[in-house]
Amino acid sequence: MRIGFGYDSHRLVPGRTLILGGVSVPNALGPEAHSDGDVLIHALIDALLGACALGDIGRLFPPSDERYRDISSRILLARTLEVLSKGGFRPRNVDATIVLESPRLSPYIEQMRSNLSQDMGIPATAISVKAKTKEGLGLTGQGRAVEAYAVALVEED
Ligand code: MG
Numbered sequence: 784m785r786i787g788f789g790y791d792s793h794r795l796v797p798g799r800t801l802i803l804g805g806v807s808v809p810n811a812l813g814p815e816a817h818s819d820g821d822v823l824i825h826a827l828i829d830a831l832l833g834a835c836a837l838g839d840i841g842r843l844f845p846p847s848d849e850r851y852r853d854i855s856s857r858i859l860l861a862r863t864l865e866v867l868s869k870g871g872f873r874p875r876n877v878d879a880t881i882v883l884e885s886p887r888l889s890p891y892i893e894q895m896r897s898n899l900s901q902d903m904g905i906p907a908t909a910i911s912v913k914a915k916t917k918e919g920l921g922l923t924g925q926g927r928a929v930e931a932y933a934v935a936l937v938e939e940d
Pocket of ligand 1: 791792793816820821822825
């Protein structure tokens with residue numbers, strides 16, 4: 784068994800869709816990003832790659848590469864799982880926390896878990912997604928950024 788940790792953050796700006804765990808969350812602001820800016824999946828990808836010591840999301844999917852402009856992060860997650868599989872690694876469970884001041888994410892958490900379960904090929908019972916606010920602290924607390932943290936446990940053949 785190997786454990787990995789991932790973190791991501793994006794500034795929130797007008798005119799972008801807020802996508803978290805593949806779910807479009809109605810909101811006036813969305814992440815400024817080269818891809819769809821799904822911080823939950825980006826943190827998760829880094830946790831998975833980190834567990835296997837296979838680099839990070841920026842190395843696998845460089846933001847300078849136009850193929851990744853506005854791409855769904857679910858596609859990036861699926862490709863990450865292919866990289867893991869080639870290396871003889873399988874994800875076992877993940878735990879993640881999204882930090883966002885508003886809106887409340889509780890209505891969307893089950894769909895996020897379901898999406899991640901599909902993309903990772905593990906049961907939703909092995910996928911934990913939590914949401915917190917930052918109590919007004921910093922850019923995230925002012926509603927101008929979104930952050931996510933994730934850990935992943937991976938089994939090696
Ligand atoms: Mg990101």
